[in-house]
Amino acid sequence: MKILMVCLGNICRSPLAHGIMEQMARGKGLDWEVESAGTGNWHVGEPPDQRSIRTARAHGIDISGQVCRLFRVSDFDTYDHIFVMDRNNLSDVLAMARNKSDAAKVKLLLGDKIVPDPYYEDEQFEPVFKMVEEGCRVIIEELS
Ligand code: 4NP
Secondary structure, eight states: OEEEEEESSSSSHHHHHHHHHHHHHHHTTOOOEEEEEESSOTTTTOOOOHHHHHHHHHTTOOOTTOOOOBOOTTHHHHOSEEEESSHHHHHHHHTTOOSHHHHHTEEETBTTBOOOOOTTOGGGHHHHHHHHHHHHHHHHHHHO
């Protein structure tokens, strides 16, 4: 199974989702490949935001080696599932879909709820971690 986590900057939310899902899948003995990408290019080539790195580390997950990259059309070919954090991510990614099969791969991580952007609110990183963790738990249950 190949899974891609997508947010706007690929430095706050999707790196957390990437690290959490990778660790959860490994813990369940699942041979899943997890990556992340962003729809905006401001931070391409950079590591995740220090606040995401710190929050993940507090939960025993090291995301410091991740490198920000842009979402690209070929990701529709590479990945089985593409999970986005909010409705802007959803419309940005769907706008790049070439056909129905591309579009069918794209879903909100939390099903019908969004993961809010914590970029301008330091205190939101921990709640965002918890939301993403719960979303990953549900997805693993559904897909494994
Ligand atoms: P993310 O948060 O989408 O969770 O990575 C953001 C990070 C950076 C920016 C926006 C959102 N930015 O505008 O630079």
